[in-house]
Amino acid sequence: GASAAPPAAPPMHTELKKALQQEVLAAKSRWGGAIKLSKAPAGTPTAPLPIGVERTIARPASAEAFDVDDLRVRLLIDGPSASAECVRVEVSGDALPAQLQAAAAARVAELWGGILTKYSLAAPAAGGPFAIERVLAWCETKYTELLNLLPELVEGYDGVNEVGVTIRRYCLVDRAEGGEGGGEGRGGEG
Numbered sequence: 001g002a003s004a005a006p007p008a009a010p011p012m013h014t015e016l017k018k019a020l021q022q023e024v025l026a027a028k029s030r031w032g033g034a035i036k037l038s039k040a041p042a043g044t045p046t047a048p049l050p051i052g053v054e055r056t057i058a059r060p061a062s063a064e065a066f067d068v069d070d071l072r073v074r075l076l077i078d079g080p081s082a083s084a085e086c087v088r089v090e091v092s093g094d095a096l097p098a099q100l101q102a103a104a105a106a107r108v109a110e111l112w113g114g115i116l117t118k119y120s121l122a123a124p125a126a127g128g129p130f131a132i133e134r135v136l137a138w139c140e141t142k143y144t145e146l147l148n149l150l151p152e153l154v155e156g157y158d159g160v161n162e163v164g165v166t167i168r169r170y171c172l173v174d175r176a177e178g179g180e181g182g183g184e185g186r187g188g189e190g
Contacts, residue, residue, distance in 0.1 A: 012049070012080040016129060020077070023128040024053055027136060031055055050078045055136045063144045067171040068095040071146065073108060073139045075132055082129035084113030091146070097174035103149040108139060147172065 012020075028035045038052040054074040059066065072092045079086025089112060091104040115131045127133050139146065148154060152175060159169035 016080070016082060019082075019128050020051070020130055020132075023130050023132040026127065027053060027055065027133045030133060031136070034058070046078075049080070050076045052076045053132055053136075055139070057136075057140050057143065060140055060143050062141075063147065065167065065169050066144065066147055067169060068093060068147055070094075071096070071104070071139065071143060073104075073136060075108075075112065075130075075135060077130065082116055082119075084116050087112060087116065087130075095172055097150075097153055097172055097176065099174075099176060100147070100150050100153055100172060104146040107146060107149060108135065111135065111138060 024035075024037060034056045036052075036054040036056075038054070039048040040046055040050055052074050054072055057071045057073060059069055070093060074090040074092070076088045076090065077086060078088060087109070089105045089109040091101050091108065093101070096104070112131065112135045115134065116129075119129065119131070147170075153172050154170050155173050156168055156170050158166050161167050
């Protein structure tokens with residue numbers, strides 16, 4: 001039989017909406033201007049979803065050797081519940097190749113989904129059902145790990161620090177262009 005038009009997504013539960021606002025405020029009070037909020041424009045059928053909370057994470061001391069000044073991690077809530085199916089992650093950064101942005105986003109989404117699966121509104125994670133502050137804090141502690149997800153994109157070189165000492169530094173290279181082949185075409189001389 002012909003099915004009717006799909007119903008609009010159910011609205012977010014009031015309690016959950018309150019909890020989300022609390023989490024956003026907590027993130028803003030902790031990181032101030034590094035937090036940017038976005039939501040769907042009024043008039044969008046799903047408004048205010050998707051709601052996005054983006055944190056620009058400045059390079060921590062642990063990642064000093066990387067030529068990546070900051071990472072932008074955006075947590076997006078697409079659906080009315082605090083569940084892995086209703087959230088997604090975007091990672092961006094001026095020095096990040098597209099493949100790494102995708103890999104880092106997948107890694108953060110895996111962590112976030114795992115936290116959300118373990119807790120429910122009845123027994124929320126510390127800090128709230130969406131665990132926003134927790135996930136964004138984790139991204140900072142794992143800054144170097146996220147940059148190293150695709151080791152083939154990490155290139156080391158010798159740099160010089162402020163006091164003139166030669167140190168090992170790392171930059172990220174985009175290998176998508178198929179430029180200097182990754183080891184293929186070695187043989188064939190003669």
